Amino acid sequence: MSTVSIDLPWYAKLVFKAGRPVVLVAALLMSIPGEIHLAIVAGWSPDVAKLMPVCISVYAACSAVIADVAKRRNLPTRKSALVGAGAALILALSAQDVSHLIEQDYMHSSAVLVAIVSAVPPLVVAHMLHMAAAPAVTASVVEVDEPEDEFEDEEDVAKGTPRKRRPGRPGLSETEVQAAIERLQDAGEKVTPENLAKVLNRAPRTARRYLSTIERQEKKAEKAGQRSADGMLPLTI
Known part of the structure; x- marks a missing residue:
């Protein structure tokens, strides 16, 4: 994953x-x-009514932020957060419209309107508590992409001309990855990106890339009617 630095003018940075x-x-x-x-x-008193913006506009802003974080982190409550963010936005829009329509005498209060507005605070409390119920360990784990080569070319290393690599953690050789796979198989564990990542001390995304590379090499060897010199093990994923 590469990054590009863009030099924005001062007014763009300010905005x-x-x-x-x-x-x-x-x-x-x-x-x-x-x-x-x-x-x-x-029906609320003027003093208590001052809290309604917290239950509508601030709640809508909080729901939008929580929904975005839940989607990015793949939290269990992401669907509820997305639904809540949409409902909060509709609620905020409706509150403004209804209030101004009443203020300008285009409509009047009714039993249905009073019942709906009265239900806002408890519904907001229930939804916020539901979104806060996500496990803390899930919310704190973030998978990052580690910039590293797929494998270190052992032949080039033997010649003293290692392949140029991008900045980041050193890549593992094919032998090291195969040894990790053998340890998993000897332990009776399934060779998955998650299990391999634990053995290699790498991110699951990096382990998945290693497995994909090995699978591609195995398919090429099968098509050519030969096996690799170091006895590559078949994977069971």
């Missing part, structure tokens, strides 16, 4: 760093009056 939080704060502040008004219409 990128400061523009987003400014827009977010401005949008939240503009949402506050409508949501407070809607809470008052539903």
